[in-house]
Amino acid sequence: MENSSIIKIEKLVKRFPVGKTEFTALNDISVSFGAGEFAGLVGPSGSGKTTLLNIMGSLDSPSEGDVDVLGRSVSSLSHKQSAKLRNHHIGFIFQTYNLLPVYTVYENVEFALLLQKLSGSERKKAVMDSLEWVGLTDKVKSRPSMLSGGECQRVAIARSMVKRPEIVLADEPTANLDSKNSHNILQTMKNLNRELKTTFIFATHDEKVMQYLNRIIFLEDGKIVKDNLINDSKN
Amino acid sequence: MTQKTKIMLALKLAFKNLMGAGLRTWLNVSVLSFAFVIIIFYNGMIDGWNRQSRRDTQEWETGKGQFWHPEYDRYDAYTIKDAHAPMSEEIQAEVKKKNLAPVLITQATAFPQGRMQEVIIKGVDPEQTVLKLPTVTLVPSGDIDYAIIGKRMAESCKLNVGDRLLIRWRDKNGTFDAREIQIASIFKCDVPTVDKGQIYLSLDVLQKMMGMSNEVTMLVAGNGFINKDLKNWDFKDSAFLLADLDKIIQAKKAGGSIMEGLLLIIALIAIFDTQVLSIFRRQKEIGTYIALGMTRPQVVGIFTVEGGAHSILATLLGAVYGIPLFLLLGKVGISMKAAQMTDMAIAETIYPFYSLRLIIITIFLVVISATIVSYLPARKISKMKPTDALKGKLQ
Numbered sequence: 001m002e003n004s005s006i007i008k009i010e011k012l013v014k015r016f017p018v019g020k021t022e023f024t025a026l027n028d029i030s031v032s033f034g035a036g037e038f039a040g041l042v043g044p045s046g047s048g049k050t051t052l053l054n055i056m057g058s059l060d061s062p063s064e065g066d067v068d069v070l071g072r073s074v075s076s077l078s079h080k081q082s083a084k085l086r087n088h089h090i091g092f093i094f095q096t097y098n099l100l101p102v103y104t105v106y107e108n109v110e111f112a113l114l115l116q117k118l119s120g121s122e123r124k125k126a127v128m129d130s131l132e133w134v135g136l137t138d139k140v141k142s143r144p145s146m147l148s149g150g151e152c153q154r155v156a157i158a159r160s161m162v163k164r165p166e167i168v169l170a171d172e173p174t175a176n177l178d179s180k181n182s183h184n185i186l187q188t189m190k191n192l193n194r195e196l197k198t199t200f201i202f203a204t205h206d207e208k209v210m211q212y213l214n215r216i217i218f219l220e221d222g223k224i225v226k227d228n229l230i231n232d233s234k235n
Numbered sequence: 236m237t238q239k240t241k242i243m244l245a246l247k248l249a250f251k252n253l254m255g256a257g258l259r260t261w262l263n264v265s266v267l268s269f270a271f272v273i274i275i276f277y278n279g280m281i282d283g284w285n286r287q288s289r290r291d292t293q294e295w296e297t298g299k300g301q302f303w304h305p306e307y308d309r310y311d312a313y314t315i316k317d318a319h320a321p322m323s324e325e326i327q328a329e330v331k332k333k334n335l336a337p338v339l340i341t342q343a344t345a346f347p348q349g350r351m352q353e354v355i356i357k358g359v360d361p362e363q364t365v366l367k368l369p370t371v372t373l374v375p376s377g378d379i380d381y382a383i384i385g386k387r388m389a390e391s392c393k394l395n396v397g398d399r400l401l402i403r404w405r406d407k408n409g410t411f412d413a414r415e416i417q418i419a420s421i422f423k424c425d426v427p428t429v430d431k432g433q434i435y436l437s438l439d440v441l442q443k444m445m446g447m448s449n450e451v452t453m454l455v456a457g458n459g460f461i462n463k464d465l466k467n468w469d470f471k472d473s474a475f476l477l478a479d480l481d482k483i484i485q486a487k488k489a490g491g492s493i494m495e496g497l498l499l500i501i502a503l504i505a506i507f508d509t510q511v512l513s514i515f516r517r518q519k520e521i522g523t524y525i526a527l528g529m530t531r532p533q534v535v536g537i538f539t540v541e542g543g544a545h546s547i548l549a550t551l552l553g554a555v556y557g558i559p560l561f562l563l564l565g566k567v568g569i570s571m572k573a574a575q576m577t578d579m580a581i582a583e584t585i586y587p588f589y590s591l592r593l594i595i596i597t598i599f600l601v602v603i604s605a606t607i608v609s610y611l612p613a614r615k616i617s618k619m620k621p622t623d624a625l626k627g628k629l630q
């Protein structure tokens with residue numbers, strides 16, 4: 001397990017300045033994730049799930065401790081290096097989808113690739129492949145405003161997957177979806193996790209998500225209180 | 236990704252966002268295009284005026300330059316008395332070839348309808364072709380001396396063709412003399428200094444009246460004159476002779492640029508405001524760009540290009556209504572009747588002149604200034620924390 005861990009966190013502390021004092025959002029977190037995991041951070045509101053996810057995505061930096069993502073220590077990365085890490089290796093999925101409203105489905109997915117050096121045809125193939133994974137090839141020309149919430153989130157999944165990242169970080173991806181759509185996108189992600197060996201890490205308090213996870217890490221007040229491996233996860 | 240594709244990407248995104256913003260974009264673009272069109276219109280008008288006035292002044296008064304008697308100063312009437320000298324044979328030869336137009340100048344008093352008026356009398360060779368003055372009508376016939384005057388002079392003295400006018404002058408020796416002259420023709424010229432208070436006689440006639448045989452005050456060079464020095468005559472080039480006109484044009488341009496500047500500033504404030512608002516409202520989008528792997532300078536670039544792209548749309552919109560307007564005005568001209576009452580050299584109708592240079596400079600000015608005001612608020616992005624931006628909770 002040690003060898004294949006793609007995220008390694010040791011003694012992570014995250015404090016936020018609040019007025020003149022500081023608030024400790026994450027306290028002494030040590031955890032690792034291996035390639036191909038389908039894991040979830042679970043805990044009450046304010047327990048630090050999003051904060052931990054953001055640090056793993058190099059959107060935020062640790063106050064103390066080491067966070068190693070794909071062999072890079074995130075606290076030592078320059079802005080440019082962490083942008084590159086995100087662009088090539090980490091996909092994000094948000095509760096509110098965060099699609100660009102002026103772009104079509106196709107362009108939204110393509111956007112993530114435009115920052116990379118790819119030929120037009122390579123790019124097109126990658127975009128169409130990932131739209132196929134989420135079953136949206138018939139909506140390439142639609143704009144986000146014309147799509148349902150579930151469809152929007154599928155576009156977001158395609159966008160996060162189009163660059164074939166090692167890691168996808170999903171913060172409450174089902175919170176705005178009904179049960180049917182939630183299961184639908186979870187199944188999609190589970191399939192991608194199996195086929196492409198992409199590591200998925202969720203932040204959630206949605207029971208539906210938990211059914212799919214093969215590892216649940218419970219957070220409370222910025223601390224890991226339980227770390228359960230689940231073998232008989234739902235297909 | 237190459238620099239070029241980056242810019243193309245930013246531009247594409249910019250236009251999509253601008254179109255998405257709808258009415259707000261079009262309001263900004265309209266104001267900016269209006270500033271744009273006004274700047275070109277006003278400067279085109281001044282340039283047209285400048286060109287026409289220069290051409291008129293050269294055709295009617297200054298030619299390709301003038302050779303002055305060293306004593307002569309056009310602003311000091313007292314110099315006229317001593318500013319005359321005989322023409323050398325070399326000069327006479329050039330006059331014969333119509334390369335130089337000799338002019339003798341003197342002060343005199345005219346008595347139109349019993350009133351008294353100070354005038355400048357210019358003796359001009361009736362056969363000259365250097366200046367547009369209809370001097371052929373000065374060719375003598377009978378025993379009356381012919382004169383030509385301009386329309387403004389004719390109006391102020393209430394004179395018509397065929398009318399007679401009494402003039403009184405001092406000759407070379409300071410002795411007063413008087414005689415009646417007859418108006419042979421009245422010309423229409425937009426250059427006031429050629430017209431107001433000026434009476435043109437045949438050079439021979441004036442030389443005899445003054446007792447200054449073969450003498451002149453200045454020589455106006457024509458197109459055929461090959462630039463060379465004439466001994467004892469000071470050459471004044473067009474830059475010198477048109478300096479007054481240049482000054483007026485400069486002043487008009489400066490005056491106009493205040494108005495243009497204000498218009499542009501209003502348009503730029505609108506863009507600035509839009510930028511501030513859009514960066515505030517689109518924090519989540521900014522956070523998303525960063526999550527997708529853009530650096531913050533790249534996001535600043537996207538927003539700067541987006542704001543700056545207002546200017547491109549403004550150029551296009553300005554072209555849509557500006558080009559027909561400019562073409563029309565270039566054809567029918569702009570009436571300047573009111574301004575003709577002044578002492579400025581201005582035609583009854585100005586035909587605006589839109590140079591490529593003017594258009595390029597204006598586009599450049601509008602694009603650069605719109606980009607700068609778009610960049611200023613966008614800089615704020617580089618200080619944003621991506622996590623805060625994603626939450627959209629920045630103030």
Ligand SMILES: Nc1ncnc2c1ncn2[C@@H]1O[C@H](COP(=O)(O)OP(=O)(O)OP(=O)(O)O)[C@@H](O)[C@H]1O
Pocket residue numbers: 016017018023024025043044045046047048049050051052203
């Ligand atoms: N930028 C910040 N400044 C100050 N405090 C912060 C900041 N970001 C997060 N916090 C605090 O850190 C704690 C953890 O926040 P976080 O967003 O990680 O919680 P969460 O587990 O994701 O909660 P939720 O389930 O509501 O999304 C919260 O108490 C929050 O108020």
Ligand SMILES: [Mg+2]
Pocket residue numbers: 049050051171203
């Ligand atoms: Mg959260």
